[in-house]
Amino acid sequence: MEYYLVKWKGWPDSTNTWEPLQNLKCPLLLQQFSKDKHNYLSQVRKGKAITPKNNNKTLKPAIAQYIVKKAKQRIALQRWQDELNRRKNHKGMIFVENTVDLEGPPSNFYYINEYKPASGISLVNEASFGCSCTDCFFEKCCPAEAGVLLAYNKSQQIKIPPGTPIYECNSRCQCGPDCPNRIVQKGTQYSLCIFRTSNGRGWGVKTLVKIKRMSFVMEYVGEVITSEEAERRGQLYDNKGITYLFDLDYESDEFTVDATRYGNVSHFVNHSCDPNLQVFNVFIDNLDTRLPRIALFSTRTIHAGEELTFDYQMKGSGDISSDSVDHSPARKRVRTVCKCGAVTCRGYLN
Numbered sequence: 331m332e333y334y335l336v337k338w339k340g341w342p343d344s345t346n347t348w349e350p351l352q353n354l355k356c357p358l359l360l361q362q363f364s365k366d367k368h369n370y371l372s373q374v375r376k377g378k379a380i381t382p383k384n385n386n387k388t389l390k391p392a393i394a395q396y397i398v399k400k401a402k403q404r405i406a407l408q409r410w411q412d413e414l415n416r417r418k419n420h421k422g423m424i425f426v427e428n429t430v431d432l433e434g435p436p437s438n439f440y441y442i443n444e445y446k447p448a449s450g451i452s453l454v455n456e457a458s459f460g461c462s463c464t465d466c467f468f469e470k471c472c473p474a475e476a477g478v479l480l481a482y483n484k485s486q487q488i489k490i491p492p493g494t495p496i497y498e499c500n501s502r503c504q505c506g507p508d509c510p511n512r513i514v515q516k517g518t519q520y521s522l523c524i525f526r527t528s529n530g531r532g533w534g535v536k537t538l539v540k541i542k543r544m545s546f547v548m549e550y551v552g553e554v555i556t557s558e559e560a561e562r563r564g565q566l567y568d569n570k571g572i573t574y575l576f577d578l579d580y581e582s583d584e585f586t587v588d589a590t591r592y593g594n595v596s597h598f599v600n601h602s603c604d605p606n607l608q609v610f611n612v613f614i615d616n617l618d619t620r621l622p623r624i625a626l627f628s629t630r631t632i633h634a635g636e637e638l639t640f641d642y643q644m645k646g647s648g649d650i651s652s653d654s655v656d657h658s659p660a661r662k663r664v665r666t667v668c669k670c671g672a673v674t675c676r677g678y679l680n
Contacts, residue, residue: 334363337401362404363397369429370396396432403434410435414524417441420517424595425538428526436533438591443517445623446592448555451585455615460502466511473497473511476613486513487544488610488627495580496612496625514612514625518548522638524598531669533598534637541632547607550576550596550624552589560586571666573601573642573679580611581619596626601679602639604672606632609644639670642679 333348354360370393389397411426418424418441426435447453463469466480473480473496481496483489490496499511521538541547552574555563560575567573567590574590574597577583589597599607608629611622626640666679 334360362401366397366400367393399432403428403432406434414441417443418517418594419443420519422518423521425521425523426525427523430526430528433526439597440592441594442551442592443594445551445587445621446553448553448559451554451556453554453616453621454618457500457502457615457617460500460504462504463499463509464505466499466505466509471511472499472503480511481610482510482513484510485542486510486546487542488546489544492608492610494610495622496610498612498614500615513546514549514623515614518595520547522548522595524595527600527637529669529671531600534600535595535598536635536637537632539634541628543628543630545628547626547628547638548596548599549594549612550587550589550609550626552576552587552593552597553591554578554621555586555588557583557586560588563588563590568666573666576624578620578622578624580622584620587624599626600637600639600670601642601668602670602672603641603668603675604670605639605641605644606630606636607638607640609640643676 332351334351334354335346336349336354337343337346351360367389407426407428411424414424414426420443445453459475461469461471461475463471466472467484471480476495476497478495478497479490481488481490481494481498488496496514498513498515499505499509503509505511520541523536523538524533525536526532527534537547557577560577564575567575572590574588574593576587576589578585578587606629607626610625610627612625613619613622616623626638632638668675668677668679
């Protein structure tokens, strides 16, 4: 008769018991147990030409340890997923998936929905004026006041070229929440999945639904710091091989967004030299041109299950330069190898 060692929910390991299969009324857990066992044995076979059969009546310690670690990881990732969905303020759901290794949730990452100013930096989040339109498509709305075109068509797709700023209606505007010029401020509308990549690129993000071309997908948020502080942090990040600094260089180069510790789903979006997301500068309630919001729009139709990527060297102006993520000389000394796999791959992230 087969017996299973059971960890009882809410009880310490000292109360674990061995139970026969007939006592277990948890078919999903048993399915997961078998799946984890199969996955582990598959990994072992990949590393060895021949794997001897286990004729013992007990699981090998290595298999048992893997199953326990996988179960604990699954619980930790579920708790993290629940936390992310409690903290988010947008419609789209966030899912977490790791079928690759035993990596759990990041230990030093805090989910935020908007810019977090560092000490000494003030973000004015109230516009000084707003429109009085009854139909923002046909009247002189906020974009016209700023000297630019309305960014969206009636299908909520962006119609302006990269490098052109987006001016959305703000809290002082008399138009309602259904105004066609309120897109980025409504947040991510798509359900996305943070998943573990299988080719050594760490975590990535994929969409669980189809995204139409030229559609708003997400904002890039993080801690707003000065360029001087970004240069200091850049030296530390280079040594760790991480790249989360994004210069706010629409008009000047005074501030940088650092999404290393504070960020949203965009923190986990990987780089590609042939990306499916494009960067745009956005102004809503804060009209300070030194502090644009960074929005990511789809460049083409993105199908369900496809990974989302953007070019880390891409500026909000639409240009690409070798040091656009961080202008500091320190970042140029250590180069991070690119693993995007695109035909047009440049070889490095920075």
